[in-house]
Amino acid sequence: MTLTIYYDGQFWIGVVEFHENERLKAYRYVFGTEPNDSEVLEFVNNRLLGIIHKSKQVGIEDKKKLKKKINPKRLQRKVAKEILNRGVSAKAQEAIKKEIEQRKLESKKLKKExxxxxxxxxxxxxKQKAKQKHKGR
Structure with a gap:
């Protein structure tokens, strides 16, 4: 699970990428103003699980191999590289778009009903008014 926070020009947005059963699920959360560490920690500890469980997202297929153990120095280099790479992965964007389309279809269906x-x-x-008019005569 990774949390990427970036500024889109208007708001600070957090994107959570979550791997489950070889499927990638991505969730978008708008922080609004620039979040401080305590706000991010509160989001991760309190709101994140609620967002994940509330969503009916299927996710997209992602066969990412899980490695057993990574050398600490290699892990540190990887983290430094990810910090420099600002933005959201293409697969996460695809998963978010898929969820938005799914919500759009559901709301369209409810509106039609x-x-x-x-x-x-x-x-x-x-019909009832028409019957009442005829009964009155």
């Missing part, structure tokens, strides 16, 4: 129910109620009221 609400609209159909509204039209049905309106039609039933119209």
């Amino acid at each position: 609400r609209n159909d129910a509204f039209k049905q109620r309106k039609w039933e009221l119209k």
Whole structure:
């Protein structure tokens, strides 16, 4: 699991990349103003698990090999290189776009259901009024 925090020109955004069952899931969180260490720590300790469990994201396939143990010096070089590499990975962006599309489809479906129910109620009221007019004569 990696957390990347970057500035997109307007807000500070955190992107969490999470590997589970050979699938990559990415979650986007908007911090707003520049987060200090305590805000980031609070996000990781309190909100992150809620965001991961609440999401119905399937993720994208990622067959990243897990290595047994990395030499500490090599790990330190890798971390330094990742710090210089600012931004989000292409796979994480793809996973976020996929989640956004999924949410869009769900909201479109809900909106259509609400609209159909509204039209049905309106039609039933119209029929009921027509019957009332005929009964009054």
